[in-house]
Amino acid sequence: MKQSIIHIALVVHDYDEAIEFYTKKLNFTLIEDTWQAEQDKRWVVVAPPGSHGTTLLLARASKPEQEVFVGNQSGGRVFLFLNSDDFWRDYNQMVERGIRFIRQPKEQDYGIVAVFEDLYGNRWDLLQLNEDHPLAGL
16 A cells, blocks of 8 residues: 655635745745636645655635634644755745744754744744655655
8 A cells, every 4th residue: 555645735814925925935836726616716736846745735714713723723833844955055045035933943863953934924844854864865
């Protein structure tokens, strides 16, 4: 048996502002932006550059009860983990593009990591795993 997680839904306020942030600030690629008339929504998928794994499905909040979770999908914990093949290249580029880091870079046993917030306040780890880490190279 082979299975994989292909999308993670990220609740957003607005499709276009989310696309702008992820493609311009984080350099993600817009994979798909398809109108689904029967559901009155768009299917918007973005992915980090060079990624062949899990993608983000940018899902606009469509009900008041969903709105409260925009920017707080994990209760204030780090929600998503962006692994890089060159931490300092990506960190410096993100700082130049105005990304807000709430924890500065730090060497850990598994690699180097810093915590940033997306446009809504969701917390992300930017990290570069050590070469001997089991997930390095994925």
